[in-house]
Amino acid sequence: MAESFGRAASVRHGVRAYLLIVAMWVRSTLTYRASFVIMAVGNAAGSGLEFVAILLMFSHIDALGGFGLPEVALLYGASATALGLADLLLGNVERLGSRVRDGTLDVLLVRPAPVYVQVAADRFALRRIGRPLQALAVLGWALTRVQVDWTPGRVVLVVAMLLSGAAIFGAIFTLGAAFQFVAQDAAQVQNSFTYGGNAMLQYPPTVFSRELVRGATFVIPLAFVNWLPALRLLGRDDPLGLPGWVDFLGPVVAAVMCGGAALAWRAGLRGYRSTGS
Amino acid sequence: MTDGTEPGFIELAEVAKAFQVRRKAGRLRRSRHEVRAVDGISFTVGRGEMVGYIGPNGAGKSTTIKMLTGILVPSSGRIRVAGIDPSRERTRLARRMGVVFGQRTTLWWDLPLRDSYELVRRMYRVPYDTYRKNLDRCVELLDLGPLLATPVRQLSLGQRMRGDIAAALLHDPEVLYLDEPTIGLDVISKARVRDFLREVNASLGTTVLLTTHDLTDIEQLCRRVMVIDHGRLVYDGGLAGLHEVGESERTLVVDLAREMAPIEGVPGARTVKVEGPRQWLAFPASQSAAPVVAAVAERWPLVDLSVREPDIEDVIARMYTGRAE
Amino acid sequence: MFWHRTAGGGAVGGAVALYAAVARGGFRRYATYRTATAAGVFTNTVFGCLIAYTFQALWHERPHLGGYDQAQALTFVWVGQALLATVALTMGGGFHEEMQERIRSGDIAVDLYRPADLQLWWLAADLGRAGFQLLGRGVLPMVAGALLFDLALPASPLLWAAFLASVALAVTVSFALRYLVALSGFWLLDSSGVAVLSGLAAMFFSGTLLPLRVFPGTFGEVVRMLPWSSAHQVPADVLLGRYPGLGLLGALAFQAGWAAVLLAAGRLLQAAATRKVVVQGG
Known part of the structure; x- marks a missing residue:
């Protein structure tokens, strides 16, 4: 009991430190308001352009892989919102490699706050809120257009989808950062799974090869970000023919991923502290 | 505790x-x-x-x-x-x-x-x-x-x-x-x-x-x-x-009446540099300068003299090189 | 950045030797980032696969969309991934970030007074970088794409030669655009906003998201005339043999024209920036 109390206290301590640093960066960002607005709009436009590309595709077709525009928009909105939230809150951990290289990680290690919290919060970029906001707008539009018989349970499913999706992407960001303890120049690799994952999840699973969908379900469980819950919401079968209850496993998968990411991060940091590189 | x-x-x-x-x-x-x-x-x-x-x-x-x-x-x-x-x-x-x-x-x-x-x-x-x-x-x-x-x-x-x-x-x-x-x-x-x-x-x-x-x-x-x-x-x-640890040396700088061959035979000291009538003699920092001065004054035409304390940079440098060898 | 002085100089030969040395330096510098190169190859391959699948689905619904058959559409995707790092217009990683930083810190004032031409210097370094990226990050994703999907790669050596020329021009146009973006830092406190917008424009108008020939109507026609199409659309079409006969020269002339116009704009802006530095003392 004492240990769990201590853990709760240290979590509270970490969250507090995160909020402190974030608040300071937000304040400093807002002193250059014009620059902030341009960047936030640019950020929203960046992910918005991907949706424009989808719209352009649908100017030539009615369905892609058997999915209509509102359904693809639902997939797009859910995935981009989840990625946007994770990127906003934790995206800065991808700078870990350069911190190891230039030695500024040492500076974080002499401060009385968890290193992970400091890496994630440092240079917090509020402008990144553009992407999740834009994605939420698309998601909102899609939810009004798809044929769904809304029940409280389905509303919970949507909310759980977004939160566990963000957690899964956050775990991947963290795993990528932990990998940079070993390979400092490999920041790009995680992009394959975060931005690349997002680029994949925007489209229906029917578009991709069975092996890819299987890999995205069992190896790197991106399918739980939006595919499985959204297919359930839309009343469609998933292409792998998994049992129905799997569609609800998103939060469980997210928790397992976060646990694994935490272990990887700790191992990476322990390695750093024993080798200094 | x-x-x-x-x-x-x-x-x-x-x-x-x-x-x-x-x-x-x-x-x-x-x-x-x-x-x-x-x-x-x-x-x-x-x-x-x-x-x-x-x-x-x-x-x-x-x-x-x-x-x-x-x-x-x-x-x-x-x-x-x-x-x-x-x-x-x-x-x-x-x-x-x-x-x-x-x-x-x-x-x-x-x-x-x-x-x-x-x-x-x-x-x-x-x-x-x-x-x-x-x-x-x-x-x-x-x-x-x-x-x-x-x-x-x-x-x-x-x-x-x-x-x-x-x-x-x-x-x-x-x-x-x-x-x-x-x-x-x-x-x-x-x-x-x-x-x-x-x-x-x-x-x-x-x-x-x-x-x-x-x-x-x-x-x-x-x-x-x-x-x-x-x-x-x-x-x-x-x-x-x-x-002491660095075996540092002090230096006796002597001005002689004229240019002469390097001073030799002073116990504990050795001549490290000669420049015209001026000569530099190094001796252990732990040793007193008096016998060195006396020995020089006795046998050479001494005009002026000064004693230089060891430079700490030299001391440290000597310690490092001493260990490296 | 390294400054490499050649003795004497003055003669054209000396200048050529200087910029050749700069380009070699740019090449070698990027060649040292081995892990980053490997990571980049991996990422480009993953993205290439993902986009290729969506294009397969799209061309399955609408065969011959934009005048491409499916193999050509997939080739278009993989050319894009192979050129992404080389052209460096949509993502970071080129000279412009370093130049922006030098403008921000004021070190650029020193550069402006060097006996070498600032624009040519950076251009040479960027061409050297692009040369490495084409070999280091272009070839492998292309090979992977050819192994995993049916591509429409030409057998004609002429098309490949024209493609390489088109890529060189693509890099030059990209350089000229990024040079303008970096120079904006002389007037804006923080030019990273401009850089973001420039990257977005490039992503959309180069054809990387969707071939520009798929863009509808007048909008599509306008978009195909913009400089960004030089970065992906034109080189891909050159390789796919979309420009028959003299059209090939026309396509290269289109790129060269934009390169000339944008490089000239860069010179004008650079002159204005130099005056500003002289007047304000940096």
Whole structure:
């Protein structure tokens, strides 16, 4: 009991430190308001352009892989919102490699706050809120257009989808950062799974090869970000023919991923502290 | 337990740190071998001491500081700072220590100095009155007033260093580690930093451990100096004692009446340089100058003489090379 | 950045030798980032696969969309991934970030007074970088794409030669655009906003998201005339043999024209920036 109390206290301590640093960066960002607005709009436009590309595709077709525009928009909105939230809150951990290289990680290690919290919060970029906001707008539009018989349970499913999706992407960001303890120049690799994952999840699973969908379900469980819950919401079968209850496993998968990411991060940091590189 | 009254505020016992280094061996193959950056160091530093920690590049100074601050975990040996094992209780110790890295700032690069300090206050949970008092003192003694609104990246090196030192002291640390605090600073900034450190150590009783390349720092600040070379402590004691260990020599400079052959046959002394009528004779620093002067005056036409004390830089350099051979 | 002085100089030969040395330096510098290169190859391959699948689905619904058959559409995707790092217009990683930083710190004032031409210097370094990226990050994803999907790669050496020329021009146009973006830092406190917008425009108008020939109507026609189409659309179409006969020269002339116009704009802006530095003392 004492240990769990201590853990709760240290979590509270970490969250507090995160909020402190974030608040300071937000304040400093807002002193250059014009620059902030341009960047936030640019950020929203960046992910918005991907949706424009989808719209352009649908100017030539009615369905892609058997999915209509509102359904693809639902997939797009859910995935981009989840990625946007994770990127906003934790995206800065991808700078870990350069911190190891230039030695500024040492500076974080002499401060009385968890290193992970400091890496994630440092240079917090509020402008990144553009992407999740834009994605939420698309998601909102899609939810009004798809044929769904809304029940409280389905509303919970949507909310759980977004939160566990963000957690899964956050775990991947963290795993990528932990990998940079070993390979400092490999920041790009995680992009394959975060931005690349997002680029994949925007489209229906029917578009991709069975092996890819299987890999995205069992190896790197991106399918739980939006595919499985959204297919359930839309009343469609998933292409792998998994049992129905799997569609609800998103939060469980997210928790397992976060646990694994935490272990990887700790191992990476322990390695750093024993080798200094 | 060892907190407070005991003399061993910082204790190292047989501390070692080994790194695995991979080296290219051929085009693709790499061979691993072990480098012992710190190779069994033991020392204690009492509360309120101000100690210089010097050594050539790569001797293990920074590695020692990193172990003391909890950044690196030692390969073997035991470290206690204020009774705390730094590598196990890093964040608990962090509240009680201040660290200044000469080469990189601990401040937030894009934030104005004042915001950085505010963040330090909250992160270290410094009571407002304490913070105010410490900040006021730092602002006054380090002349930070005009800089508080400036983002750190726009500060000059000397200004940034002063800003960093202030940041390290806002939470009343019991121990302050400075890794090359005067590196790259101009003469005035160096003097200001030294005055401030002396003041902090004297009036607050803060334990200070500093590494430096500038031996003037040591001469002006530290009564005790530790020399590390190849990962081992080769000297620990007063500044004066360094001369004996370093086999340092004093020099007798004599002006003779005319140009003459190098002086020979003076017991304990040898002529190291001849320039016209002036000659330089070196003799051990531990030896009195009187017999040397007497011996020269007796047999040579002496016009004038002076005795030069050994240069500490030379002493240290000789210690390093002596060990390297 | 490294400054490499050649002795004497003055003669054209000396200048050529100087910029050739700069380009070699740019090449070698990027060649040292081995892990980053490997990571980049991996990422480009993953993205190439993902986009290729969506294009397969799209061309399955609408065969011959934009005048491409499916193999051509997939080739278009993989050319894009192979050129992404080389052209460096959509992502970071070129010279412009370094130049922006030098403008921000004021070090650029020193550069402006060097005996070498600032624009040519950076251009040479960027061409060297692009040369490495084409070999280091272009070839492998292309091979992977050819192994995993049916591509429509030409057998004609002429088309490949024209493609390489088109890629060189693509890099030059990209350089000229990024040079303008970097120079904006002389007037804006923070030019990273411009850089973001420039990257977005490039992503959309180069054809990387969707071939520009798929863009509808007048909008599509306008978009195909913009400089960004030089970065992906034109080189891909050159390789796919979409420009028959003299059309090939026309396509290269289109790129060269934009390169000339944008480089000239860069010179004008650079002159204005120099005056500004002289007047304000940086």
